[in-house]
Each structure stands twice: as C-alpha cells, then as structure tokens.
Amino acid sequence: MIILxxxxxxxxxxxxxDGVGDILIEDGKIKEVRTQxxxxxxxxxxxxxxxxGGDSELRTIDAKGLYVLPxxxxxxxxxxxxxxxxxxxINTGTTAAVRGGFTTVCCMPNTYxxxxxxxxxxxxxxxxxxxxxxxVLPIGVITKGQKGEELAEMGAMRDEGCVAFSDDGYxxxxxxxxxRALEYSKAFSVPIISHCEDLTLSEGGVMNEGxxxxxxxxxxxxxxAEMIMVYRDISLAELTGGRLHIAxxxxxxxxxxxxxxxxxGVDVTAETCPHYFSITEDAVTGYNTNAKVNPPLxxxxxxxxxxxxxRDGTIDVIATDHAPHHIDEKLQEFDKAxxxxxxxxTALGLSMKLVDEGILTISQLVEKMALNPARILNLLVTGPxxxxxxxxxxxxxxxxxxxxxxxxxxxxxSKGKNTPFDGWVLKGMPVVTISKGRIYEWQ
Amino acid sequence: MLKKKDxxxxxxxxxxxxxxILDTAAGFKDVLGxxxxxxxxxxxxxxINLFFEPSTRTRTSFELAAxxxxxxxxxxxxxxxxxxxxxxxxxxxxxxxxxxADFIIIRHPSSGVPHLLAKKLRAxxxxxxxxxxxxxxxxxxDAFTIREKKGxxxxxxxxxxxxxxxxRVAKSNIYSLTKLGSKVRLIGPxxxxxxxxEGTGVTVFHNxxxxxxxxxxxxxxxxxxxxxxxxxxxxxEEYFKNWGLTPERFSLAKEDAIVMHPGxxxxxxxxxxxxxxxxxxxxxxxxxxxxxxxxxVMYLLAGVRR
Numbered sequence: 001m002i003i004l005x006x007x008x009x010x011x012x013x014x015x016x017x018d019g020v021g022d023i024l025i026e027d028g029k030i031k032e033v034r035t036q037x038x039x040x041x042x043x044x045x046x047x048x049x050x051x052x053g054g055d056s057e058l059r060t061i062d063a064k065g066l067y068v069l070p071x072x073x074x075x076x077x078x079x080x081x082x083x084x085x086x087x088x089x090i091n092t093g094t095t096a097a098v099r100g101g102f103t104t105v106c107c108m109p110n111t112y113x114x115x116x117x118x119x120x121x122x123x124x125x126x127x128x129x130x131x132x133x134x135x136v137l138p139i140g141v142i143t144k145g146q147k148g149e150e151l152a153e154m155g156a157m158r159d160e161g162c163v164a165f166s167d168d169g170y171x172x173x174x175x176x177x178x179x180r181a182l183e184y185s186k187a188f189s190v191p192i193i194s195h196c197e198d199l200t201l202s203e204g205g206v207m208n209e210g211x212x213x214x215x216x217x218x219x220x221x222x223x224x225a226e227m228i229m230v231y232r233d234i235s236l237a238e239l240t241g242g243r244l245h246i247a248x249x250x251x252x253x254x255x256x257x258x259x260x261x262x263x264x265g266v267d268v269t270a271e272t273c274p275h276y277f278s279i280t281e282d283a284v285t286g287y288n289t290n291a292k293v294n295p296p297l298x299x300x301x302x303x304x305x306x307x308x309x310x311r312d313g314t315i316d317v318i319a320t321d322h323a324p325h326h327i328d329e330k331l332q333e334f335d336k337a338x339x340x341x342x343x344x345x346t347a348l349g350l351s352m353k354l355v356d357e358g359i360l361t362i363s364q365l366v367e368k369m370a371l372n373p374a375r376i377l378n379l380l381v382t383g384p385x386x387x388x389x390x391x392x393x394x395x396x397x398x399x400x401x402x403x404x405x406x407x408x409x410x411x412x413x414s415k416g417k418n419t420p421f422d423g424w425v426l427k428g429m430p431v432v433t434i435s436k437g438r439i440y441e442w443q
Numbered sequence: 444m445l446k447k448k449d450x451x452x453x454x455x456x457x458x459x460x461x462x463x464i465l466d467t468a469a470g471f472k473d474v475l476g477x478x479x480x481x482x483x484x485x486x487x488x489x490x491i492n493l494f495f496e497p498s499t500r501t502r503t504s505f506e507l508a509a510x511x512x513x514x515x516x517x518x519x520x521x522x523x524x525x526x527x528x529x530x531x532x533x534x535x536x537x538x539x540x541x542x543x544a545d546f547i548i549i550r551h552p553s554s555g556v557p558h559l560l561a562k563k564l565r566a567x568x569x570x571x572x573x574x575x576x577x578x579x580x581x582x583x584x585d586a587f588t589i590r591e592k593k594g595x596x597x598x599x600x601x602x603x604x605x606x607x608x609x610x611r612v613a614k615s616n617i618y619s620l621t622k623l624g625s626k627v628r629l630i631g632p633x634x635x636x637x638x639x640x641e642g643t644g645v646t647v648f649h650n651x652x653x654x655x656x657x658x659x660x661x662x663x664x665x666x667x668x669x670x671x672x673x674x675x676x677x678x679x680e681e682y683f684k685n686w687g688l689t690p691e692r693f694s695l696a697k698e699d700a701i702v703m704h705p706g707x708x709x710x711x712x713x714x715x716x717x718x719x720x721x722x723x724x725x726x727x728x729x730x731x732x733x734x735x736x737x738x739x740v741m742y743l744l745a746g747v748r749r
Contacts, residue, residue, distance in 0.1 A: 209639075210639050211639040211640070211642040211643075213639075214614075214637045214639050214640050214642075214643075215454065215614070215643065216554060216555065216576060217554035217555075217573065217574045217575040217576025217577065217611060217614060218554050218555070218574075218575075218576075219575075220637075286558065287554070287555030287558050287559060328531065331531075331533055331559075332531065332532060332533075332559075333532060333551070333553035333555070333556050333559070334553060334554065334555045334559075335552075335553040335554070335574070336553065
C-alpha cells in the first residue's frame with residue numbers, strides 16, 4: 001500500500017526539517033519526504049506502465065494545518081503482560097500507545113514471570129506481533145529474578161530483541177554488581193537503565209518528604225534518596241565507561257548531578273516523565289492515590305529544575321513510565337495502594353504545554369520523545385525509527401494543535417484509569433498515528 | 444452547627460467549630476456528674492467501633508459516650524472479622540454501614556483511611572486515630588481540659604514533649620492549640636521531630652530545660668518502646684536522662700503549670716511517678732473529659748444536615 005501524507009507541517013529534527021510538505025510511504029517504510037520549494041514526491045510506478053497501481057492502493061491523508069512528526073517512542077512503559085493482564089495487556093497497552101501518539105513502546109521487565117531470560121523476551125515479541133498495534137521492544141532485567149544478586153543473560157535477551165536492561169522499580173543496590181552490569185553490557189552496546197533510589201533512606205515512604213508529608217501523616221521519601229543513587233551510578237559509569245541511562249528523574253538535585261556529569265563528559269543520558277514537570281506533591285492532598293508514584297511527585301523547585309533540565313538538554317528524554325493499575329488497587333489505604341500513573345494517553349498533551357510555555361520548541365520536543373530515545377536505544381540503525389528519513393519505518397504521529405481535549409479518566413483507552421490529570425484540558429492530541437504503515441485515526 | 448458529616452481531623456475544623464464542640468462538651472460534662480448519667484438524645488442511632496489497631500481507652504471511651512447518649516454501639520474488632528480473610532477496607536466499611544451504622548468510629552494504622560471512607564459512606568465517620576496523621580477527639584479533650592483548668596487557651600505557652608514524628612496526638616494538638624491562639628513548643632530529640640514542622644507555626648526545642656522555661660502546660664507523649672534501637676534514640680535510659688519529665692525539670696515551668704499525658708504512660712521513661720501522680724497532674728481528668736467531648740462530637744454530627 002502507498003500512503004501520501006499531504007501538506008502537513010513536518011517536524012523531523014534528525015534531518016533538520018521544520019516546514020510544510022508531503023511524505024510518501026510505501027510498504028510500511030518512508031519512501032520520500034518533500035518540503036516547500038521541492039516538488040511533490042514522485043509516486044512510484046507499479047505494473048507495466050499502469051501508473052502507480054490503481055487508486056485502491058493509494059491512501060491520501062490531508063494533513064493541512066496539522067503537525068506531522070516521527071512516531072513517538074516511549075522508552076519506559078509497563079504493559080503488564082505476562083502475569084498482570086488484569087492491569088493491562090500487550091493489546092490494550094499498545095492501543096493506548098497509538099491513541100497517545102506512540103508508535104514504539106519499550107516494556108519494562110517487571111512482569112510475572114519477570115523478563116529475565118530469552119524465552120520471556122520471545123513471548124513478548126511474539127505476542128506483540130500478533131496483538132500489538134505498534135512496535136513493542138522489550139527491556140530485560142539486569143539481574144536474575146530482579147533480585148539484585150547475579151547478572152541475567154543479557155546477551156541471549158539482546159539476541160531475542162531486548163533493547164536495554166533495567167531492574168525496573170528497584171536499584172541494583174550492590175555497587176559491585178552494578179559496576180559489573182555497566183561493564184558487561186558494553187559488549188552488546190545496550191544501555192543500563194537505572195531506577196535510582198537508596199532503599200534504606202526511602203524505606204516505608206509513600207510521598208515526597210516535606211511539610212505536606214508531615215501534615216498528611218504520610219511517611220516521606222527525601223529527595224536525597226534519588227540523588228545518592230544518581231551520584232553512585234554516575235560514578236560507576238565514569239569508572240566503567242558503561243552506557244548509563246537514568247530513569248524518571250524527579251528532583252532538583254538529580255538534575256544538577258546529571259548536568260555536572262555531562263559537562264565532565266560522562267556517557268550518561270536521562271529521562272523524566274510528564275507528571276514530574278506538570279504537577280507537584282500537592283496533588284497528593286486528600287490522600288489521592290492516583291498521585292502516588294515512585295519516585296514521588298516533588299516540590300515546586302523540583303518541577304522548575306526538571307523544566308530547566310529539559311530546556312538545557314540535561315534531560316534527554318520524556319518517557320511516560322506508564323504504570324496502569326486496577327481501580328480496586330488504587331481504592332485502598334494510601335500506604336497500601338500501588339505506585340504508578342497511567343500515562344500513555346496524556347504524555348503528549350502534557351509535554352505540549354512545555355512548547356506553549358516556551359521551554360521547548362516543537363522540534364526539541366520531538367527530540368525528547370522520538371529522536372533521543374531512538375539514539376539511546378540504537379534504533380536509528382535498526383528499524384530505523386525516530387526519524388522520517390527514507391528507508392525508516394513508516395511511524396508517524398499527526399497532531400492537531402488547535403484541538404483541545406478534556407481528559408476523562410474513566411474513558412482512557414488503557415485498562416489503567418489511574419491518572420491525576422482527570423478533567424485537565426490538553427492540546428496537541430494525535431489525530432492520526434501511523435505505525436509501520438498501519439493507520440489509526442480519530443475524530 | 445458543624446459543616447461536615449464527618450470528623451476527620453482538626454485541620455478540617457474552623458475555630459468556630461472547635462469552640463462549638465468544646466461548649467457542647469461542657470453541657471455533657473454536667474450530665475456525667477449527675478446521678479443518672481444517661482440521656483435519650485440519640486436513642487435509636489447505631490455507632491460501630493471499627494478498630495484496626497489495638498486500643499482500650501479510646502474504644503471504651505467512644506463506647507461509653509455512645510451509651511450515655513442512648514446510642515447502640517457495636518465493637519467490630521479486626522482479628523474477628525473478615526479482614527483477616529482478605530476483605531478490602533472499602534468492602535468492610537460498606538458491610539458495616541449496611542448493618543445500619545449512623546456513626547463509624549475508625550482507628551487505622553494508615554493515614555487518610557477515615558478520609559477515604561468518608562467519601563464512600565453515608566454514615567458519619569469519626570476519626571479515632573489514623574496512622575501518624577490525626578487523633579482529633581484526643582486534641583479536643585485536651586483543649587477542653589486546658590480550658591477548664593486555665594480558664595482560657597489563648598496566649599498560653601504549651602509544650603508538647605516526646606516523639607512528635609509518629610504522634611497523631613501531637614499533630615492534632617498542634618492544629619487545635621494554634622487555632623485556639625496558644626503558643627506551641629515542641630521538645631524532643633531531633634530524630635523524633637520533623638524539621639519541616641516549624642512550618643505549622645510551632646517552635647522546636649531539643650533541649651528540655653530550655654523548652655520548659657515558663658510554660659503553662661506540659662503535654663507529655665508516650666514513647667513507644669519499639670522506636671528504641673531503630674536509630675531514633677539509643678536507649679530508653681538515655682531518653683529519660685535527656686527528655687524525661689522529672690520534678691527538677693518541671694520546676695522550670697510556671698508555678699501553676701499543669702501536666703498532661705494521653706496515656707498509656709511509661710513511668711520512668713518519659714515521666715516520673717512523682718509528676719504523674721502529683722497535684723498538678725490532670726491525666727485522669729483528661730480521661731473523664733474524653734467522654735464528654737466524644738458525646739458532644741456524636742451529638743453535633745447527628746445534627747449535620749445531609
């Protein structure tokens with residue numbers, strides 16, 4: 001099939017494109033991109049001189065007045081399958097992903113069983129090929145059983161399709177083992193994604209430590225619990241030359257530590273999530289379990305620092321940390337409710353606010369949500385993804401900046417309705433998502 | 444009139460509401476002094492004590508307060524219930540409500556549980572202590588006792604001594620006593636006083652002698668033995684040496700200062716027997732006043748328009 005996306009405002013930082021133009025897609029790949037001042041793409045010939053294969057094979061999408069972006073890549077997603085299908089499945093999670101403008105999601109390994117060997121990786125890839133609406137790239141664990149005791153078979157998981165390794169939700173507390181992980185993973189050129197938390201310091205904590213945690217009577221987690229581990233991991237990356245990526249940065253101090261490390265030339269990248277730059281710990285007021293997330297929502301100064309980190313490039317990536325939970329699990333004692341926010345369908349709209357506020361250009365936003373994840377996960381080579389260059393996978397997100405959408409938690413596509421953004425009005429929601437040439441459209 | 448059907452915490456109450464409860468409690472205290480201590484005020488109502496934590500005094504006090512108002516009262520204690528079989532909190536509470544409860548008096552180790560139930564239930568939820576958040580009826584009975592003994596609360600210097608971090612009694616007292624216009628000092632080891640708490644308008648002292656100078660009221664808190672050896676303080680002996688209330692230390696307070704304790708006390712750890720049993724101790728009167736205050740709370744909540 002041939003798809004022609006016409007007259008859209010194309011943003012592709014990988015080629016420095018920011019202008020109105022057309023994109024031609026053939027057989028699930030980008031064939032050609034033309035912007036103003038260059039002619040409309042030449043439609044390829046099909047069959048002996050019969051034009052280009054007949055009208056039935058051409059699908060034209062009029063993108064006039066819309067932004068056309070490389071498909072977004074979420075490098076931190078929880079699809080919950082296998083094991084927790086009551087929270088989310090590969091099918092429902094990828095449905096939420098394309099609804100949110102994502103054409104690739106990288107699923108974290110904290111499933112049951114955990115993705116700590118090639119057979120689990122193979123299961124996820126196979127299931128995603130059968131039931132997924134977009135590309136699913138698994139992330140394997142660093143240590144067997146996520147236990148922090150011995151390295152998992154990274155090579156075998158890499159061969160089966162894992163693009164990174166992480167003990168998601170847990171740090172590797174043993175510094176020697178973390179050193180080995182950063183060293184060993186170099187053999188496969190894959191990043192180690194670190195959940196930075198000093199568990200002894202955060203023990204029992206359920207929200208950010210401060211006056212609010214005191215007045216709510218909830219045990220606080222000091223910002224230092226994240227910072228201490230960020231500093232350790234940066235030190236180990238410096239020691240080993242390993243590829244370190246820091247997950248869900250949430251505090252002012254961590255931004256500072258990463259900025260300093262980058263200045264020194266340490267090979268470290270970092271992500272944050274929309275909730276860390278959109279809301280503060282105040283969202284917890286009234287014991288709102290939908291605002292319970294780990295790391296916890298920070299203070300105003302943390303939010304400001306995260307925005308500055310995004311602006312100056314300290315933070316490379318915006319990821320969702322999409323963590324769907326069943327409604328009964330969130331309808332519990334605050335202490336007992338699981339942490340996490342269902343984030344795939346609000347991430348783009350919340351991030352667009354940064355463009356509105358002048359913190360990022362739309363092109364920089366695409367870097368954070370498509371190009372940089374592709375770079376970090378080596379997807380500019382395989383696929384390629386995160387770019388609209390000819391030959392790349394036909395992954396495209398088309399958004400309407402003029403349209404406002406009111407978020408209704410109960411109506412989220414994801415099984416997880418756990419969002420603190422219920423009732424928010426967001427702009428820039430996708431109207432068309434194309435994943436490897438498959439078209440999904442909404443009114 | 445109270446504005447809400449529930450008593451969740453002092454934070455949620457206005458100064459007028461606090462005073463209304465205290466004034467109403469004074470009337471009920473008269474009833475308790477009579478030969479026949481029971482009034483028919485809330486006949487036909489049902490109160491259920493839903494306690495997820497062990498408690499004798501608070502539960503008994505609520506039970507007796509309900510009975511004095513002619514309200515039927517049932518104790519729903521957790522080890523006997525289906526909670527141990529894995530029933531969710533909400534399901535337990537809905538079941539209790541379906542039994543016809545007008546008041547659900549809840550104690551729970553997690554902060555915010557009364558707030559969660561209040562949203563889901565038609566019944567009046569009364570917080571009898573949630574996690575390290577609040578214990579509002581304790582603070583109300585403390586304010587009642589201070590007002591009765593001192594004639595006023597405004598302008599008084601009140602010291603709260605001990606484990607502030609883990610004390611819902613301290614939290615509720617901070618909110619109520621500052622709303623009522625007194626100056627609150629917190630005294631204790633730095634490991635047991637969160638540094639952010641000064642944001643509530645209190646003054647923090649780590650030195651007991653300094654903190655006690657010239658105060659009108661000394662409110663001691665129970666030191667929980669399980670905090671020992673967990674990094675909060677090395678031993679109860681060392682705690683007593685630094686923060687125990689001895690006659691020498693108490694002499695630094697005003698001459699007519701009173702001593703309070705929410706109980707149960709650890710004699711020889713946070714307080715000496717001489718002080719606890721001494722002439723300026725109002726500890727047992729607090730218990731009696733607790734009944735009057737809890738009667739007032741139930742009476743006023745029953746009158747809230749739904």
